[in-house]
Every structure is written in C-alpha cells, then in structure tokens.
Amino acid sequence: MPGLGAPGYLLRTLERCARSGPALLLDVPGFGDPAGRACPETLGSPADTVARCLAVVPRAPVNLAGHSSGAQVALHATVRAPERVRALVLLVPTFPCDLPGHPVLIPRHCGGAGAGAGRGRTPS
Template identity: 80%
Template sequence: MPQRTPHLYLGHDRVGAAVVRSAGTPRQDERGTPIVLVPGLGAPGYLLRTLRHCARSGPARLLDVPGFRDPGGPVCPETLGPLADTVARWLAVVPRAPVVLAGHSTGAQVALHAAVRAPERVRSLVLLSPTFPPHLRRMRPLLGTLARTAVHEAPDVVPAVLPSYLKAGPRRLLNCVRSAQADAPEDVLPSVGCPVTVVAGERDALCPEDWADHLARRATTGRALRAPGAHAFPHPHPAVTADALAQSRDGWP
C-alpha cells in the first residue's frame, strides 16, 4: 500500500531581520532527522515533488531563499555568501535537531557553505547536480553546455521554475550564476566534517560524472551516486532523489 503524503504547510520563520518562507511538514510532526532542501537560482517549485516524497518518511522542509515570489520581497541578496548566511542562521534557530542538508545546482553550493558555517546543525550533506566545474566558470562555455543539457530536461520543469525566474528578473539570476561561477566548491569540501553525498544526473553536462566523483573524493567522507535524467533530475525523478536523501538520513557510512 503506498505511503500517504503528510499535509504540507507554508511557514514563515524569523531569522534575524529576515523572514524565511518554507514549505514542509508541520512542526508537531517534526520527529527524527529533518531533511532540508535548498533550490537553485531561488526557484523552489521544481523541488516540491521531492519534498512530498521526503515527507512520507519524516520531517522535511523546502526553503524559499532568496524568496523572489514572496510578497514581502527577497529575504536576502541572491549571491552565494548572503544566501549561505541566511540558510545557516535558519538552521541555527528553526530545526529541533541536526538535519540532512541538501542543495540542488547553485543551491548545492549554498548548502555546502552553510554546512561550513553551521557544522553542528548538519548531520549529512547532499549535493544534487552541484555547479560549476572549472571549465564552466566562464560564460561562453557555460551557455553551450546549458544548451546541450536543456534538450534532455523534462518539458514540465519549465512551468515549475518560470514564475520564480520571471519574478527574479534577468539581473538577479545573472548575479546568482556569476557568484556561483566565482566559487570553488572543491576547495571548500575538505572543511566539511559530516558525510557528503554527491548526486549527478546521467545526462547532465553541467555536472558531469568526473566532476561529481572529484567532489566526492574531496570530502573527508564522501560518495558519488548517479540518477536518471539531466540537471533538473529531482523534478522528473523525485522518488530516486528522496531515496538518496533517506539513505543520508539513515546514516550510510
């Protein structure tokens, strides 16, 4: 018999001067190790399916940072440093226990830096399609690789992300991309003490297999997994994504 998805709610948590919006399981259901999801480019909609699957086995939250679609406006700037600061502050005051922190795409880089900032609040770190390998840290090769990957994406991912992209506008999206291109996650990973899982889509040229393997080797305790699909694989394959997160919740090492 299929597991029933718990009712999800929209929460607003005060974190310093900001109010961070999130979707997830209700507070009274928060037992066990929570899974916290950080989307890429401030577009949480494409991770809702994964959130629902995660919520079947325990507490789960999907953060809306920087919050482009929130009526109150963005909760923080769209560059990696402020995003990671906001996530780390949220981790420090909201969850009742250390979490499985998972980020996708540029959100993986945000999650990585947040884990360094708040190590006592992160039990395990999961990097889903982390960007960017060194050869994609310039705009011209990135655009060509993006086009090669886009043809393998599920068509219905577009309506899942488009409202957030339109609300953000091209300037903010470009700021986030350039900030991520200036980052070197391979240099940050040795500072992470918790187990790290890197998951890459089989058809994802933005996070190729050798890049995912390299990042996993840079972690003190790391592993690399493959998933079907391209860069946005959590949207068409939420059960596969949730299984990888559940393994991290249960303690795979």
C-alpha cells in the same frame, strides 16, 4: 535548497521526503519568489540565511540537500553551522569550470574537449 528561481520543481521531492519525517523547502531571498528581495551576487547572504534557519530547526542536526546553485549555498551554510548538519547532499552542483583543482568531468560543458587543461584536473 533549490537552484535559482524555481523552488516549485522540488515540491514532489519534498512530499516524498516528508513521508520519512519533517521536511522543509527553503525559499531563500533572491532564489525563488520573483517578488522577493534580491541577494548580492555572492554566496554569503543566502548561505547566512540558511545557517540562521538551521539555528532554529528544532530537530537538528538535519540532512541538508542543495540542487544546482543551491548546492553551493548548502555547502557554505554547512561550513557556517556544521553542528546543525548531519549529512550534506549535493544534487547536480554547479561550480565554475575555472575553479582551481576543479575536476573537469564533462569537458564539453567547460568549453570543449581540451578546456580542462591547466584549469582543473581530469579524473583518473
């Protein structure tokens, strides 16, 4: 699963993955093709689309990878169809800084050095 708006950057990765076996790069509506139908601003629709794709992949379970915002979609799709996913790989996942319990690993990306206080937890 690519991040928003740019599935093309993963083509070389797809080619390398295909050396080991069948590989697919999904262009989920609202994520890649600018002419595609926009999805609502929730993860339900793209994750449901990926789960439906997983339901028809002939060689399941699969290794499912998601990059950036695509990591969130891959995670939600795995929850919807866990029997179809052998391994889940989250590549540079994006998550809201104010997510309860979210570890602030790099505080400057979340509004400064003290931004994690009270919103998440800092790693020990």
